[in-house]
Amino acid sequence: xxxxxxxxxxxxxxxxxxxxxxxxxxxxxxxxxxxxxxxxxxxxxxxxxxxxxxxxxxxxxxxxxxxxxxxxxxxxxxxxxxxxxxxxxxxxxxxxxxxxxxxxxxxxxxxxxxxxxxxxxxxxxxxxxxxxxxxxxxxxxxxxxxxxxxxxxxxxxxxxxxxxxxxxxxxxxxxxxxxxxxxxxxxxxxxxxxxxxxxxxxxxxxxxxxxxxxxxxxxxxxxxxxxxxxxxxxxxxxxxxxxxxxxxxxxxxxxxxxxxxxxxxx
Amino acid sequence: xxxxxxxxxxxxxxxxxxxxxxxxxxxxxxxxxxxxxxxxxxxxxxxxxxxxxxxxxxxxxxxxxxxxxxxxxxxxxxxxxxxxxxxxxxxxxxxxxxxxxxxxxxxxxxxxxxxxxxxxxxxxxxxxxxxxxxxxxxxxxxxxxxxxxxxxxxxxxxxxxxxxxxxxxxxxxxxxxxxxxxxxxxxxxxxxxxxxxxxxxxxxxxxxxxxxxxxxxxxxxxxxxxxxxxxxxxxxxxxxxxxxxxxxxxxxxxxxxxxxxxxxxxxxxxxxxxxxxxxxxxxxxxxxxxxxxxxxxxxxxxxxxxxxxxxxxxxxxxxxxxxxxxxxxxxxxxxxxxxxxxxxxxxxxxxxxxxxxxxxxxxxxxxxxxxxxxxxxxxxxxxxxxxxxxxxxxxxxxxxxxxxxxxxxxxxx
Numbered sequence: 001x002x003x004x005x006x007x008x009x010x011x012x013x014x015x016x017x018x019x020x021x022x023x024x025x026x027x028x029x030x031x032x033x034x035x036x037x038x039x040x041x042x043x044x045x046x047x048x049x050x051x052x053x054x055x056x057x058x059x060x061x062x063x064x065x066x067x068x069x070x071x072x073x074x075x076x077x078x079x080x081x082x083x084x085x086x087x088x089x090x091x092x093x094x095x096x097x098x099x100x101x102x103x104x105x106x107x108x109x110x111x112x113x114x115x116x117x118x119x120x121x122x123x124x125x126x127x128x129x130x131x132x133x134x135x136x137x138x139x140x141x142x143x144x145x146x147x148x149x150x151x152x153x154x155x156x157x158x159x160x161x162x163x164x165x166x167x168x169x170x171x172x173x174x175x176x177x178x179x180x181x182x183x184x185x186x187x188x189x190x191x192x193x194x195x196x197x198x199x200x201x202x203x204x205x206x207x208x209x210x211x212x213x214x215x216x217x218x219x220x221x222x223x224x225x226x227x228x229x230x231x232x233x234x235x236x237x238x239x240x241x242x243x244x245x246x247x248x249x250x251x252x253x254x255x256x257x258x259x260x261x262x263x264x265x266x
Numbered sequence: 267x268x269x270x271x272x273x274x275x276x277x278x279x280x281x282x283x284x285x286x287x288x289x290x291x292x293x294x295x296x297x298x299x300x301x302x303x304x305x306x307x308x309x310x311x312x313x314x315x316x317x318x319x320x321x322x323x324x325x326x327x328x329x330x331x332x333x334x335x336x337x338x339x340x341x342x343x344x345x346x347x348x349x350x351x352x353x354x355x356x357x358x359x360x361x362x363x364x365x366x367x368x369x370x371x372x373x374x375x376x377x378x379x380x381x382x383x384x385x386x387x388x389x390x391x392x393x394x395x396x397x398x399x400x401x402x403x404x405x406x407x408x409x410x411x412x413x414x415x416x417x418x419x420x421x422x423x424x425x426x427x428x429x430x431x432x433x434x435x436x437x438x439x440x441x442x443x444x445x446x447x448x449x450x451x452x453x454x455x456x457x458x459x460x461x462x463x464x465x466x467x468x469x470x471x472x473x474x475x476x477x478x479x480x481x482x483x484x485x486x487x488x489x490x491x492x493x494x495x496x497x498x499x500x501x502x503x504x505x506x507x508x509x510x511x512x513x514x515x516x517x518x519x520x521x522x523x524x525x526x527x528x529x530x531x532x533x534x535x536x537x538x539x540x541x542x543x544x545x546x547x548x549x550x551x552x553x554x555x556x557x558x559x560x561x562x563x564x565x566x567x568x569x570x571x572x573x574x575x576x577x578x579x580x581x582x583x584x585x586x587x588x589x590x591x592x593x594x595x596x597x598x599x600x601x602x603x604x605x606x607x608x609x610x611x612x613x614x615x616x617x618x619x620x621x622x623x624x625x626x627x628x629x630x631x632x633x634x635x636x637x638x639x640x641x642x643x644x645x646x647x648x649x650x651x652x653x654x655x656x657x658x659x660x661x662x663x664x665x666x667x668x669x670x671x672x673x674x675x676x677x678x679x
Contacts, residue, residue, distance in 0.1 A: 057550075060445075064431055077561045101547045101549060101562040102561055106562070128286060129292060132284050154294070154451065174289070179445050
């Protein structure tokens with residue numbers, strides 16, 4: 001299902017989209033596929049696959065640690081494409097999140113081509129701003145990949161407008177000034193940022209990420225956002241579990257709890 | 267050459283530089299850019315900066331004719347004595363400039379990354395002088411091997427945070443500083459330690475350290491009566507090198523040589539030579555040459571010199587390399603240490619191991635230039651720092667430490 005259809009369907013059901021993030025190859029290629037399919041089955045509408053990178057400056061300690069484990073276990077860019085293929089084939093809507101250098105190294109156009117072939121619908125680029133993205137914009141147009149750039153509470157209105165012009169699919173609103181990771185409470189800056197985005201473009205779906213870790217927080221964000229993006233809390237289910245079965249069970253139950261949250265909207 | 271007009275307004279040196287950072291940092295970078303541009307035009311700011319350099323940091327540094335070294339190398343060697351600056355290196359110029367800028371922007375807190383601890387100590391120094399809160403991120407590996415510099419920073423009132431992520435070295439300290447900055451950008455200036463990172467840092471740092479080359483050029487005309495045949499500097503991130511190169515870029519007769527840390531030898535894969543042994547990519551906010559594997563994952567660098575032990579290089583060096591205006595070559599640990607010892611014994615100067623790479627490079631190019639020119643070449647070497655911090659490393663390398671001294675926790679191992 002395309003991102004646009006996924007958001008439209010959720011809107012028709014008067015709920016938000018749940019986006020669940022998991023690093024590719026964490027802890028191994030096969031296990032990460034199993035985890036992503038479990039998240040999909042338990043209610044994540046979109047699986048955000050994160051390509052593990054050696055220097056993830058936008059990520060907090062949980063995603064960093066999971067990425068380090070994946071890299072230490074030898075995950076390669078081509079494995080990430082295989083994982084996307086497997087998860088998309090299982091029926092999930094898949095987007096990729098990656099820092100820019102691995103794509104530049106792969107070859108920008110070749111990457112867009114192979115990403116589309118693997119079945120991903122979009123790409124989130126945390127360290128690529130539209131100002132530097134000419135090559136990516138051309139490649140993603142050529143291969144019909146949606147582009148998600150980030151906006152932040154510090155973004156000026158001019159930059160929000162410029163960024164939205166270059167986004168396709170959905171825009172990623174970082175709820176707070178900081179890195180990824182669950183927080184005790186939902187950021188108070190997020191509703192204001194979403195309102196500023198809507199003032200510029202009422203149509204584009206807005207996904208809010210950073211700091212959401214449970215069903216209650218998901219419901220809170222779902223009240224004002226089209227999508228709720230959760231990463232670290234899901235990854236922790238696997239990272240902190242005593243054994244694999246417990247990890248998968250916790251991952252399923254948190255996904256279900258979050259899926260309930262995006263349907264509650266308070 | 268049109269280097270003085272670069273970078274463009276978005277921070278590009280040809281295909282290099284730019285901004286590859288999360289959107290959350292863009293506003294802060296824009297504000298920094300605006301503050302820097304206004305400070306550059308402000309005579310009061312410039313006067314304050316020059317006053318601190320002159321009366322606090324001991325700048326301008328001497329241009330010293332190294333007679334005995336010259337005899338040994340078969341070239342007229344002039345040393346730009348940045349090692350005599352306060353805190354013992356060229357870095358004091360950058361930290362004073364940026365700390366003044368932080369004050370001007372009304373930011374009460376500065377953060378810095380450090381590898382060996384030199385930039386951390388310099389930042390802590392400037393913060394103490396200008397009454398700023400200072401937090402230094404340092405890889406846990408480095409806090410262990412540079413315990414004395416950790417103590418120095420703490421004496422100066424800074425907080426040192428050991429970084430336990432990734433490879434626990436300089437690149438991870440830089441990542442952590444960026445993460446801090448994303449969170450605290452309203453109150454905090456990121457005092458970046460080299461002429462790399464997202465725009466405007468490469469330009470801003472270059473300008474703050476650019477006095478090295480301006481002074482050296484004037485000193486050459488005054489003391490030698492003409493410009494040198496070559497200028498040599500070591501290159502890690504590349505701030506001392508860009509600092510001395512920049513003023514000479516328009517002088518086409520002056521050859522510019524940057525010497526990268528070749529570690530065990532570029533062919534071994536254990537080195538920090540981003541230009542001569544790396545490829546173009548994006549790291550820490552800019553497009554440049556870097557050490558990366560075939561998937562674009564950063565490869566850890568290796569050098570006996572902690573200050574050069576970084577897998578990237580400032581974007582302007584990448585540009586100078588591509589245009590051919592500057593020549594970059596690797597110098598191995600062994601070559602650098604031989605030059606270290608040579609300067610100690612011929613001139614009574616203990617250089618930083620970083621700067622020893624530039625000395626070793628000068629020794630390599632001297633016979634080539636002699637042949638090319640048909641006369642004794644004149645080479646200015648940027649002696650970017652003093653070697654006190656490296657005494658333990660060098661002592662261990664040369665096997666001259668007494669038994670009891672070898673257990674003193676000290677400099678890098």
